[in-house]
Amino acid sequence: MASYRQRGKNKLWDYRIFDKKGNVIATNSGFRTKREAMNEAQEKERKLFQSNYTIRFDSKSTLYELWQDWDNLVILPSEKASSTIETYYARGQAIEKIFSDIPAMSINHQEYQSRLNEYGKKVTADHLRRINADIRSTIKFSKRGGLQITDITEDVKIFGLESGDVDDKYIHSISEYKKLLSHLKGKFNYRESVIPYLLYFLFKTGFRVGEGMAVCWSDIDFENKSIRTYRRFVGDRQEFVPPKTKTSIREIPIDDDLFLVLKTLQIEQEKILFDREELKKHDLVFYDRRYKIPTNSGLNKSLRACLSELEIGNQEMTATAGRHTYGSYLLAKGIDIWVVARLLGHKDIQQIIKTYGHVLQEVIDKEYELIRKFMLDKE
Numbered sequence: 273m274a275s276y277r278q279r280g281k282n283k284l285w286d287y288r289i290f291d292k293k294g295n296v297i298a299t300n301s302g303f304r305t306k307r308e309a310m311n312e313a314q315e316k317e318r319k320l321f322q323s324n325y326t327i328r329f330d331s332k333s334t335l336y337e338l339w340q341d342w343d344n345l346v347i348l349p350s351e352k353a354s355s356t357i358e359t360y361y362a363r364g365q366a367i368e369k370i371f372s373d374i375p376a377m378s379i380n381h382q383e384y385q386s387r388l389n390e391y392g393k394k395v396t397a398d399h400l401r402r403i404n405a406d407i408r409s410t411i412k413f414s415k416r417g418g419l420q421i422t423d424i425t426e427d428v429k430i431f432g433l434e435s436g437d438v439d440d441k442y443i444h445s446i447s448e449y450k451k452l453l454s455h456l457k458g459k460f461n462y463r464e465s466v467i468p469y470l471l472y473f474l475f476k477t478g479f480r481v482g483e484g485m486a487v488c489w490s491d492i493d494f495e496n497k498s499i500r501t502y503r504r505f506v507g508d509r510q511e512f513v514p515p516k517t518k519t520s521i522r523e524i525p526i527d528d529d530l531f532l533v534l535k536t537l538q539i540e541q542e543k544i545l546f547d548r549e550e551l552k553k554h555d556l557v558f559y560d561r562r563y564k565i566p567t568n569s570g571l572n573k574s575l576r577a578c579l580s581e582l583e584i585g586n587q588e589m590t591a592t593a594g595r596h597t598y599g600s601y602l603l604a605k606g607i608d609i610w611v612v613a614r615l616l617g618h619k620d621i622q623q624i625i626k627t628y629g630h631v632l633q634e635v636i637d638k639e640y641e642l643i644r645k646f647m648l649d650k651e
Contacts, residue, residue: 474594
């Protein structure tokens with residue numbers, strides 16, 4: 273695994289990669305950001321484990337050690353985004369914390385359930401469910417390798433804290449939605465940052481963050497006022513990846529406001545980046561002159577700053593709030609649920625009902641008033 277440090281007067285980052293015994297097997301320094309250091313370190317880890325790693329589990333191995341085998345041989349060499357690999361690593365650390373003091377072969381179902389219950393007192397049920405899924409994959413992998421181990425994850429019950437309410441994931445009212453859009457427009461300054469433009473775009477289209485990052489000028493049909501999405505962009509790897517699902521490939525309409533914003537951005541971009549070969553190569557809409565394509569963390573930080581300035585929403589919101597708010601807004605305005613599902617790239621309305629079936633506060637108040645009128649006793 274790798275560790276990262278920021279050192280020196282220039283506060284540059286370095287990384288060190290360790291083997292299981294704690295020995296340093298690779299290192300490099302001089303990175304401007306931690307993300308740059310992580311990108312190189314994780315790529316080097318993949319190559320090291322692909323070429324040198326051998327399975328070393330036995331009857332005395334802990335669940336964490338078995339997980340390391342699975343992670344090193346299945347997850348690290350995969351084409352998963354660095355951010356996704358980091359979440360696997362974080363869950364691996366939890367597995368080490370929960371089960372590091374006992375050999376995996378000695379854990380029976382009751383012991384496993386008990387330890388999960390205890391850990392579930394301080395984490396969400398969703399997080400615990402993902403940990404359990406990783407352990408299940410680890411056990412299956414170990415069994416295929418010849419280890420005679422019982423699948424202790426079978427029929428386990430998951431008890432944990434409740435996840436944040438869906439209401440925390442979107443802008444609660446139409447007036448606040450409009451206020452945020454206006455606030456973002458007031459921050460438009462391409463020389464400073466492309467982030468306000470991208471956030472505005474996400475709230476006006478319902479695109480997933482990676483879909484928004486991947487938009488190229490050639491994807492926009494200005495004549496017919498529509499945008500096509502058919503892939504995603506992974507910010508930490510700075511590369512395109514396939515769409516999340518087949519139904520994610522879609523075309524959506526754009527309104528006159530977004531049309532004008534995009535046209536203005538295109539003109540500004542051509543003025544400032546006319547000599548950038550990389551821009552010409554990829555034709556990316558949301559290309560920052562200093563930082564290339566924004567990262568998720570950069571988008572989230574900027575959005576939360578806007579919400580704080582406006583005193584709306586909450587500080588747990590991420591850029592995905594644009595997608596939730598867009599879906600909520602369309603439903604609140606009476607757009608057919610099947611059309612909303614198609615615009616958001618869902619194959620049916622089940623996910624819409626589950627995630628976007630809430631409506632905005634003004635609409636709720638309006639419907640309540642109608643109910644009061646309907647229920648009046650009439651002479």
